[in-house]
Amino acid sequence: MLSRLSSAKIRPLARNLPRRPSQTAAPRDTSRDNHEGRRQQTMKHLMETRVRDAIEKAMASGALLPGEIPGVVVEEPKSEDHGDYATTVALAMAKTWKMPPRNVAGILLAHFGNDDGLFSRLEIAGPGFLNATVAPSAWADVLHTVHSLGSEYGKNTLGAGQKIMVEFVSANPTGPLHVGHGRGAAVGDAMANILRHSGFDVTREYYINDSGRQIRTLGRSTYLRLKELAGQTVEFPGDCYQGDYIREIARAVREETPGILSMDEDAAVMLCARRAADIILEGIRQDLCDFGVTHDIWFSEQSLYDSGAVDAALESFKQTGQVYLKDGAWWFATSALGDEKDRVVIRQNGLTTYFASDIAYHQNKYARGFDKVIDVWGADHHGYIPRLAAAVEASGIARERFSVILVKLVNLLRGGEQVAMSTRSGEFVTLREVMDEVGPDMARFIFLSRHHESPLDFDLEAAKSQEKDNPVFYIQYAHARIASIFKLAGERGIPMFREKEPSARLLTEPEETRVLKKMAQYPEVVERAALFQEPHRVAFFLTELAALFHAFYNQHRVLTEDPELCRARLYLAEGVRVLVHGGLSLLGVKAPEHM
RNA sequence: GCGCCUGUAGCUCAGAUGGAUAGAGCAACGGACUUCUAAUCCGUAGGCCGCAGGUUCGAGUCCUGCCAGGCGCGCCA
Numbered sequence: 029m030l031s032r033l034s035s036a037k038i039r040p041l042a043r044n045l046p047r048r049p050s051q052t053a054a055p056r057d058t059s060r061d062n063h064e065g066r067r068q069q070t071m072k073h074l075m076e077t078r079v080r081d082a083i084e085k086a087m088a089s090g091a092l093l094p095g096e097i098p099g100v101v102v103e104e105p106k107s108e109d110h111g112d113y114a115t116t117v118a119l120a121m122a123k124t125w126k127m128p129p130r131n132v133a134g135i136l137l138a139h140f141g142n143d144d145g146l147f148s149r150l151e152i153a154g155p156g157f158l159n160a161t162v163a164p165s166a167w168a169d170v171l172h173t174v175h176s177l178g179s180e181y182g183k184n185t186l187g188a189g190q191k192i193m194v195e196f197v198s199a200n201p202t203g204p205l206h207v208g209h210g211r212g213a214a215v216g217d218a219m220a221n222i223l224r225h226s227g228f229d230v231t232r233e234y235y236i237n238d239s240g241r242q243i244r245t246l247g248r249s250t251y252l253r254l255k256e257l258a259g260q261t262v263e264f265p266g267d268c269y270q271g272d273y274i275r276e277i278a279r280a281v282r283e284e285t286p287g288i289l290s291m292d293e294d295a296a297v298m299l300c301a302r303r304a305a306d307i308i309l310e311g312i313r314q315d316l317c318d319f320g321v322t323h324d325i326w327f328s329e330q331s332l333y334d335s336g337a338v339d340a341a342l343e344s345f346k347q348t349g350q351v352y353l354k355d356g357a358w359w360f361a362t363s364a365l366g367d368e369k370d371r372v373v374i375r376q377n378g379l380t381t382y383f384a385s386d387i388a389y390h391q392n393k394y395a396r397g398f399d400k401v402i403d404v405w406g407a408d409h410h411g412y413i414p415r416l417a418a419a420v421e422a423s424g425i426a427r428e429r430f431s432v433i434l435v436k437l438v439n440l441l442r443g444g445e446q447v448a449m450s451t452r453s454g455e456f457v458t459l460r461e462v463m464d465e466v467g468p469d470m471a472r473f474i475f476l477s478r479h480h481e482s483p484l485d486f487d488l489e490a491a492k493s494q495e496k497d498n499p500v501f502y503i504q505y506a507h508a509r510i511a512s513i514f515k516l517a518g519e520r521g522i523p524m525f526r527e528k529e530p531s532a533r534l535l536t537e538p539e540e541t542r543v544l545k546k547m548a549q550y551p552e553v554v555e556r557a558a559l560f561q562e563p564h565r566v567a568f569f570l571t572e573l574a575a576l577f578h579a580f581y582n583q584h585r586v587l588t589e590d591p592e593l594c595r596a597r598l599y600l601a602e603g604v605r606v607l608v609h610g611g612l613s614l615l616g617v618k619a620p621e622h623m
Numbered sequence: 624g625c626g627c628c629u630g631u632a633g634c635u636c637a638g639a640u641g642g643a644u645a646g647a648g649c650a651a652c653g654g655a656c657u658u659c660u661a662a663u664c665c666g667u668a669g670g671c672c673g674c675a676g677g678u679u680c681g682a683g684u685c686c687u688g689c690c691a692g693g694c695g696c697g698c699c700a
Contacts (some may be wrong), residue, residue, distance in 0.1 A: 031656060050639090090638085099640085099644095101640065103639075103640085103642080104639085104643085105643075106638095106643085106644090106645085106646080107643075109643095109644095110643065116640095116641095116642060119642075119680075122680080123680095128658045129680080154641075154642085154643050155643080155680065155681075156639085156680090157643070158641080200700075240698075240699090241699075242700065266680070330629085347651050351626085355699085356696085357698050358698095359698090368625090369696095371698095372697085374697095374698085376698060377698080379698085380699070381699080382700050383700095391688070396639080406694095407627090407628070407693085407694060407695090408624090408693095408694050408695065409694090409695080409700095410627055410694070410695060411626080411627080411695040412695085412700095413627095421631080434627090434628080435691080436628075436629085437693090437694085438692085439693090448700065477636080477637090478635085478637090478649095479634060479636085479637080481628060482628085482629065482630095482636075483629065483630075483633040483693065484691090485634095485635075487635095489654095490634095490635090490649090495647090497649075498648085498649085499647095499648065499649095500661090501662050502648085502662075502663090504662085505663075507660080508660075508662090509660060509662095512659070513658055513659050514658090514659095515659095517659080520659095552639090556639075560639095564636095564637085565637095565639095568636095568637060568638095568647085571637095571647075571648080572647080575647080575648095578663055578664065579665090581659080581663075581666065582655085582661090582664040582665080583663080583664080583665095585657050585658075586627085586659055588659095601659095618644065622660080623662065
């Protein structure tokens with residue numbers, strides 16, 4: 029049914045927001061370094077800088093062959109035994125510098141600046157890694173940053189103020205939203221939040237397919253149900269919408285317009301279509317609202333016909349010859365721009381195709397000043413991407429400015445049994461029902477805790493049976509626990525931490541350091557989620573942060589006798605709370621004070 | 624047939640630019656609450672990363688071929 033919500037990706041488009049950061053990482057990094065203060069300097073960047081400095085010094089002293097400074101790779105080793113950061117530059121450059129990797133690493137180590145004692149341990153390991161362990165007390169700076177920035181912590185400047193539109197859901201107004209739309213809604217909304225956090229000026233838009241055959245079918249379905257209500261026996265065709273909601277709409281139309289059946293049939297069907305679409309759209313709007321999704325703009329497809337935009341677009345392409353007449357139909361020459369074949373825009377019968385209005389629609393988007401446009405589609409529409417990308421390019425818009433997030437459809441199960449899903453047949457589980465059963469938070473988190481391109485089995489029974497034991501509550505519980513600590517601290521009159529808590533340097537227990545290290549990763553997680561268009565990264569980060577906090581909580585007391593340590597730990601707890609709250613809000617999930 | 628996506632622990636899924644001993648949750652088993660919320664924690668067990676080649680000092684990750692599943696291939700949306 030839904031055209032847009034259904035989804036796939038294609039090679040050229042993957043360039044929109046590159047999957048490989050290498051394409052943007054280098055320029056991004058340097059530009060950032062030039063904007064002191066606009067970005068949040070992370071521990072990882074400090075490490076990168078020092079490695080680079082070591083290379084420069086080694087080259088200057090003649091220990092290394094002089095030449096271009098290579099891109100420095102700093103990674104976070106999986107095992108704590110390998111320190112907090114490791115660089116593989118010695119391995120990568122061994123050939124260029126004509127020296128065994130371990131020797132290169134040794135030279136880097138000898139030139140590594142650590143006068144301030146930022147690193148408590150530096151060593152060469154394995155085939156030529158240079159491992160560095162940050163002094164536990166140095167992590168306190170991360171916490172100061174979190175506190176001074178508050179909910180701003182984690183923001184980045186990737187977008188640099190560019191206007192970006194995320195068009196998502198865009199379900200046809202022919203029936204209620206189902207779970208598949210829910211996934212698209214959750215992904216699109218979270219993506220929009222993450223992009224806003226990454227410096228984009230974001231607009232959420234819903235494209236209403238209120239034109240075309242399906243709307244006429246909707247009108248006809250409603251009209252036939254109206255006849256039924258009037259006691260007439262009608263044959264209800266299989267290609268009409270079977271769902272019970274059509275009957276309800278028919279009743280509403282009969283109340284509003286009692287004489288409708290005595291009207292001219294064409295006019296009556298048209299009226300039915302318009303009313304049915306309005307009623308359904310209002311329901312969709314309400315469902316989305318309860319799901320926590322609000323679109324800034326609801327854009328009507330019909331308006332593109334009414335304003336002449338579709339005709340104008342086609343006409344201009346006829347002028348250039350990119351739209352041409354063949355076999356009685358008008359074709360768009362998309363194959364010249366990467367599509368498999370040319371596509372029809374005006375059929376033999378004179379009616380335009382969906383593609384025709386989509387061309388005008390996308391021209392309209394850019395004409396409104398958007399630098400970038402992201403469409404969120406269901407994966408079954410992936411074959412549609414090349415032709416639309418071709419149309420965008422033919423319209424004089426750089427291909428990188430258009431991208432599509434494909435969301436795999438949801439495989440809905442109930443107790444292991446697959447639930448059939450088809451709007452036309454009327455057999456489907458609505459988003460509304462899912463929200464009623466498991467709650468919007470649970471539903472959103474399930475949608476967002478997997479890569480959007482991996483298939484999703486959503487078992488309603490399993491979700492409910494996990495009532496008390498699931499990742500959403502796990503994260504929310506961490507938030508509630510912290511809130512509870514502060515409530516008790518307030519009741520006991522325990523003095524709160526100061527603006528920049530000096531005793532944060534007391535947080536040197538392994539469990540505390542692990543929490544701080546995780547907090548330090550947050551800005552990069554948000555940035556990567558934006559860069560790769562992968563909101564699930566935030567969900568996984570939050571689970572990890574919550575786990576580390578729970579582990580800390582079980583091992584150490586926050587409200588302890590030592591007043592300095594107590595303040596430091598409150599300071600830590602509040603930092604975690606800020607991140608959990610902020611991260612959950614990116615995902616559109618509530619962060620409760622108590623559970 | 625062609626194209627795209629997916630294939631990692633019994634189940635659901637992560638896995639960063641190609642890095643060191645592949646991770647988490649659920650399920651299973653064994654422990655931890657007179658102490659800030661046990662919706663938690665600690666531990667044990669669980670793996671030819673679909674298969675086979677290739678590139679590389681190094682491959683779950685890149686290349687090629689194959690297998691399995693999903694989706695697409697319309698003058699539908």
